[in-house]
Amino acid sequence: MSGWVTSPSTLSPLRPLTPSPPHLLVPNELKLITNQVTTIILAGGQSSRMGRDKALIEIDGVPLLRRVCEAALLCSDEIYVVTSRVEAYRSRVPSEAQFIAEIEPRGPAIAVAQALPHVSTPWILLLACDLPRLDGTQLQPWAASLDGVPDAAVALLPKHEKGWQPLCGFYRTNRLSALEQFIEQGGRSFQRWLSTQVIQELPCEPRILFNCNTPDELKSVLQTPG
Numbered sequence: 499m500s501g502w503v504t505s506p507s508t509l510s511p512l513r514p515l516t517p518s519p520p521h522l523l524v525p526n527e528l529k530l531i532t533n534q535v536t537t538i539i540l541a542g543g544q545s546s547r548m549g550r551d552k553a554l555i556e557i558d559g560v561p562l563l564r565r566v567c568e569a570a571l572l573c574s575d576e577i578y579v580v581t582s583r584v585e586a587y588r589s590r591v592p593s594e595a596q597f598i599a600e601i602e603p604r605g606p607a608i609a610v611a612q613a614l615p616h617v618s619t620p621w622i623l624l625l626a627c628d629l630p631r632l633d634g635t636q637l638q639p640w641a642a643s644l645d646g647v648p649d650a651a652v653a654l655l656p657k658h659e660k661g662w663q664p665l666c667g668f669y670r671t672n673r674l675s676a677l678e679q680f681i682e683q684g685g686r687s688f689q690r691w692l693s694t695q696v697i698q699e700l701p702c703e704p705r706i707l708f709n710c711n712t713p714d715e716l717k718s719v720l721q722t723p724g
């Protein structure tokens with residue numbers, strides 16, 4: 499597959515080319531898994547701007563949360579969904595996804611901190627659940643570039659016009675104790691914490707970061723799929 503830099507030290511062997519059952523959105527043939535990355539998907543927001551649960555909004559018959567899980571499964575084996583709505587989502591995600599239950603939404607920073615004890619890989623891929631144009635085949639070369647990230651950088655994140663996009667990028671697991679400390683000291687804003695950290699920019703097409711927060715944004719996705 500073009501763009502995928504194979505590196506025996508960081509990649510687990512390719513999946514065998516077994517034919518996929520027809521119900522799978524992610525054919526086994528497309529998977530290129532790195533054993534460096536655990537994916538954490540945040541799906542515990544309030545969806546107040548959308549007026550209904552964004553995670554369950556269907557595009558081409560597939561809930562947004564499932565689309566994001568399927569994209570992540572192209573590059574990582576371990577996927578955790580952090581949410582207070584575990585039962586509502588359980589049947590709507592791929593069977594590989596595991597859940598971390600929150601009592602109530604307390605913001606993305608705390609949700610990430612809650613997931614940390616589950617992670618044993620050196621990197622975390624952190625994703626929002628409202629990224630309808632996230633492309634799993636794009637995640638693969640991103641994950642393959644992690645070895646080249648300078649040691650000083652805590653995260654590899656795309657930039658958009660308002661600054662870093664914290665919910666579509668990679669974090670060094672062993673540096674997130676700084677996030678835990680920030681929270682212990684009362685900090686809640688992910689953006690504020692990021693502003694104190696060294697971040698490496700991840701070159702990224704803006705369309706992949708398109709965030710579906712409002713009914714109008716949803717309409718634009720439905721009108722211009724892909």
Ligand SMILES: Nc1nc2c(ncn2[C@@H]2O[C@H](COP(=O)(O)OP(=O)(O)OP(=O)(O)O)[C@@H](O)[C@H]2O)c(=O)[nH]1
Nearest residue numbers: 540541542543544545546547603604605609626627
């Ligand atoms: N687990 C968890 N996820 C969250 C929390 N707050 C936001 N998220 C997720 O973070 C991502 C970005 O959230 P936003 O789109 O900014 O906010 P939202 O709360 O979902 O929606 P609004 O109420 O319209 O702001 C989404 O995937 C949310 O589900 C939280 O407290 N816990």
Ligand SMILES: [Mg+2]
Nearest residue numbers: 628709710711
């Ligand atoms: Mg959003």
